[in-house]
Amino acid sequence: MASKTRKKEFSRAFRAAFPHTIPVLTGFLVLGMAYGILMQTKGYGALWAMLMSAIAFCGSMQFVAITLLTVAFNPLQAFLLSIMVNARHLFYGISMLDKYKGLGKVRVFLIYTLCDETFSIASSVAPPEDINRKYFFFFISLLDYLYWQAGTLLGSLLGSFITFDTTGLDFVLTALFVVLFLEQMKKKENYAAGVIGILGTLLSRVLFGADNLVIPAMIIILVILIAGRKQLDRTIESKEEQVC
Amino acid sequence: MLTATQAIIMILAVAFGTMITRFTPFLLFPETKEPPKMITYLGNVLPPAMMGLLVMYCLKNVSIIETPHGVPDLIAIAGITILHKWKSNVLLSIGGGTIIYMLLIHLC
Numbered sequence: 295m296a297s298k299t300r301k302k303e304f305s306r307a308f309r310a311a312f313p314h315t316i317p318v319l320t321g322f323l324v325l326g327m328a329y330g331i332l333m334q335t336k337g338y339g340a341l342w343a344m345l346m347s348a349i350a351f352c353g354s355m356q357f358v359a360i361t362l363l364t365v366a367f368n369p370l371q372a373f374l375l376s377i378m379v380n381a382r383h384l385f386y387g388i389s390m391l392d393k394y395k396g397l398g399k400v401r402v403f404l405i406y407t408l409c410d411e412t413f414s415i416a417s418s419v420a421p422p423e424d425i426n427r428k429y430f431f432f433f434i435s436l437l438d439y440l441y442w443q444a445g446t447l448l449g450s451l452l453g454s455f456i457t458f459d460t461t462g463l464d465f466v467l468t469a470l471f472v473v474l475f476l477e478q479m480k481k482k483e484n485y486a487a488g489v490i491g492i493l494g495t496l497l498s499r500v501l502f503g504a505d506n507l508v509i510p511a512m513i514i515i516l517v518i519l520i521a522g523r524k525q526l527d528r529t530i531e532s533k534e535e536q537v538c
Numbered sequence: 539m540l541t542a543t544q545a546i547i548m549i550l551a552v553a554f555g556t557m558i559t560r561f562t563p564f565l566l567f568p569e570t571k572e573p574p575k576m577i578t579y580l581g582n583v584l585p586p587a588m589m590g591l592l593v594m595y596c597l598k599n600v601s602i603i604e605t606p607h608g609v610p611d612l613i614a615i616a617g618i619t620i621l622h623k624w625k626s627n628v629l630l631s632i633g634g635g636t637i638i639y640m641l642l643i644h645l646c
Contacts, residue, residue, distance in 0.1 A: 490590070
């Protein structure tokens with residue numbers, strides 16, 4: 295009996311989570327395939343592409359690592375570069391401390407697979423009240439992870455047979471971030487932080503160029519958020535007071 | 539080309555670097571302990587800020603000087619915003635925006 299209700303909870307959580315991941319399905323199939331094809335052209339077949347996608351699961355850094363796999367063996371450089379390219383994950387973790395609280399063993403998997411897209415969804419979407427929170431977050435993470443694996447596999451196996459032009463389809467991930475940004479902006483208290491994120495990154499892009507913008511942008515955003523805490527935090531507190 | 543052992547070490551090095559960035563916050567602030575107020579505050583304001591960063595990050599290679607001057611991106615994002623204000627349907631906004639973008643870059 296107990297296992298039957300668990301199964302039911304499981305499938306209900308799946309049905310609640312799946313629609314949120316559809317844009318990621320499209321984007322990851324396209325980008326994962328691009329990754330598989332590129333690995334193939336550098337002499338790394340399906341097995342290698344799959345190993346990297348399954349173990350490292352880090353999107354843009356995997357593309358950077360293709361270059362590293364074709365030059366002199368330097369794992370320390372790969373390690374340090376990977377920390378720098380992925381530094382933004384530090385902020386995802388801080389944001390998810392509360393949401394991922396009390397989820398038991400599954401938490402390790404959620405943290406391991408916390409990529410840009412999973413973070414965007416998990417931080418913007420609240421699980422429906424009648425849905426098991428743990429399973430909901432688990433399915434968002436698992437589905438996104440599997441889409442990336444599927445894309446990688448398809449790209450490395452079928453890359454040379456694909457003839458239709460998918461240029462621009464990866465815009466689906468930009469669109470996902472834009473929509474989730476708009477969702478965040480539905481809350482008035484998020485306005486200032488959202489604008490700080492946009493302008494801080496724009497400033498960093500102008501000052502440091504397209505290839506080195508993330509870490510300076512993170513620092514600019516962090517400094518402004520900390521400096522403006524009195525103003526920004528007060529709006530949140532006064533909201534709570536109004537409710538009381 | 540690296541040897542198989544070297545390639546595996548490289549994959550593990552990339553994975554290890556990535557996982558340090560993902561696990562550090564959770565290891566520094568374990569769920570059994572109340573995190574400092576500053577961290578809780580940052581946890582509240584960082585999601586909208588990072589979503590802004592991700593949007594701008596996706597547009598980092600758009601050039602205002604060279605054709606098409608970022609016009610397809612701007613029109614698509616405007617389309618997404620209008621669609622989303624109007625219908626508030628996540629999939630419709632994303633799908634509509636992507637179609638607008640693809641039409642623009644393939645037809646123009």
